[in-house]
Amino acid sequence: MSLSSILLKRLQLPRRIIAAVNVYGTRSFTTTEGHRPTIVHKRSLDILHDPWFNKGTAFSMTERDRLDLRGLLPPNVMSSEQQIERFMADLKRLQLSARDGPSDPNNLAKWRILNRLHDRNETMYYKVLIDNIEEYAPVVYTPTVGLVCQNYSGLFRRPRGMYFSVEDRGEMMSMVYNWPADQVCSTCKGPYFCWCFMDIMFSNMSSSYNIFRVTCRITFYVIQGLLTEARDNIDPDARPFARNVKESERQGLREGAKLVEVVQQVKPDVLLGLSAVGGLFSKEVLEALKSSTSTRPAIFPMSNPTKNAECTPEEAFSIVGDNIIFGSGSPFANVDLGNGHIGHCNQANNMFLFPGIGLGTLLSGSRIVSDGMLQAAAECLASYMTEEEVLKGIIYPSISRIRDITKEVAASVIKEAIEEDLAEGYREMDGRELRKLNEEEIKNFVMNNMWIPEYPTLVYKKD
Structure with missing residues (x-):
């Protein structure tokens, strides 16, 4: 449409523009390019208290010995699939008992339970969302996110990412350096x-x-x-x-x-x-x-x-x-x-576009998001709909296809950035090499750089 x-x-x-900042540390994300061990500079309880690296009971015995975790976790080693199965059973059981009373809507109770998981285990949190996106997209995003914003002072438990307010105008660039990370990515909305x-x-x-x-x-x-x-x-x-x-x-x-x-x-x-x-x-x-x-x-x-x-x-x-x-x-x-x-x-829902626009801009190496890149993203999304669907009044695809939609939208954004001579490349794929890729190769490039929520192997290295 x-x-x-x-x-x-x-x-x-x-x-x-207002900015909600999503911050990434030095963690090596798992992509379809393959698994790489992640070097960490912490051990013991510091690892368990860090949601980026915490695996809970999924730490192997080798990792437990290497990271001084033996004895700090229950002795049983579980797979990520077993962890998710256990969490989902708990979620179904606890979502009602977690309510604060009649005024606490069911989806807000679900959000609170999911947020607790987010606070202790990032990888498992995102795997739960990806595997159950149709059920939980309305919980972690529209419309429940509106209720969360309205009740944020009562729901806040721990800081996550960075916070910018109107009082910080003129100081935002210096504030970014307060976060101990090599890369800071921002998402903007008008x-x-x-x-x-x-x-x-x-x-x-x-x-x-x-x-x-x-x-x-x-x-x-x-x-x-x-x-x-x-x-x-x-x-x-x-x-x-x-x-x-x-x-x-x-x-x-x-x-x-x-x-x-x-x-x-x-x-x-x-x-x-x-x-x-x-x-x-x-x-x-x-x-x-x-x-x-x-x-x-x-x-x-x-x-x-x-x-x-x-x-x-x-x-x-x-x-x-x-x-x-x-x-x-x-x-x-x-x-x-x-x-x-x-x-x-x-x-x-703008979630059909924002992930692909962000990923495509990042992988293209463009320093700006041009009107043409936004136009390309929107037209790509429109192309998902058949004429028969539109005539029935269906003008958006199923949310279950969000990962594939993101890949296609990101590829369209990259193509437009190349056409507008904005693409400077990403990591080993510089702008010159990026321009040599055909449409299918661009899609493969995107797919190989999409994050997969899987536990990386952790290796300790002293500072």
Whole structure:
């Protein structure tokens, strides 16, 4: 589906960046290139208290002797598979008893249990996630992550990674050196606390990419009403989207017009919500959307967590009709429309893109993430969807394919970086060698550098 890629290219939204930093130490990660022993400069309890290197009962007897661990662990040696089987059994049993009471949602209880595993054993934590990604993606990411943020002060147990706040502006570069690591990787996200309409004329669907080629006209609406140039003290980031007063008047709209009025007059094809106001797409608003000029209007209540979604899929399908395209920020169950028909609830989740964009940028050696690299990533994701799926209203692939999707997206990002002459290479694969690779070789290069959560052999070396 084209909306992801086209929005990136057409809207050109201003970006405000916040950084959540993921920090890697000197650990040698296990990739498909093979296993390499990892040199560590700690032993005994220091190893067991370090989630990067701790294996728990999976330490072999040889490693226990080498790292002064004999006697500090139960004598039984378990495989990683046995550890995960035991953890999953405990998780099913403990997820209810770990609740703080009736106000503690079940997914938040699961998050707390998984986070304890994360604190003591990183490798096992990620293996559990990869093997059960469909079940636990909503726990460690949207929508539960929203609840975690809201309750973070009570859930915090130990520091992880680095923390940057607005008070640290001007000091961030020096702060990075406080972390004892050779490499620091950051993930950035631009938040947009608003929502808008898009009038979209679908002129052609590409059978190769199933990408809609569109012309977009945006009506920008904030909680205080329709945004026009007549408004005082417009936020600088929103100013480019302020609607011309005369144009609005020709449509019978005034500054600050209510949402339902705007929908009635604009007759939008896409309703995109990023307001964080639950229920904002009311019955009246959805009723007004039935006059859309599109035969398949799209409704995207993107706000998180779930209680902040502008509407539910049941409301959207029951009021607007069975022919809508529905995508949301939080996961919802599909809607049974009767007569064997299903209303598909797509989760418009950036986790389909962020890992591949980050990995592709890293492996390409590009110093920037260009608009073209983002466009390539979005188009790659769109190519996963068949025309038959899109016609059914399915516009995102299954989360169970996330590892393969990440590989494909990363390869597309690398190809674009090469085409834009941004690729400088990674480790032994310098920019010159990278440019010699064909499409299949680039995918193999990506796959060989994807981390696999397996325990490395640890070898102690004195500082």
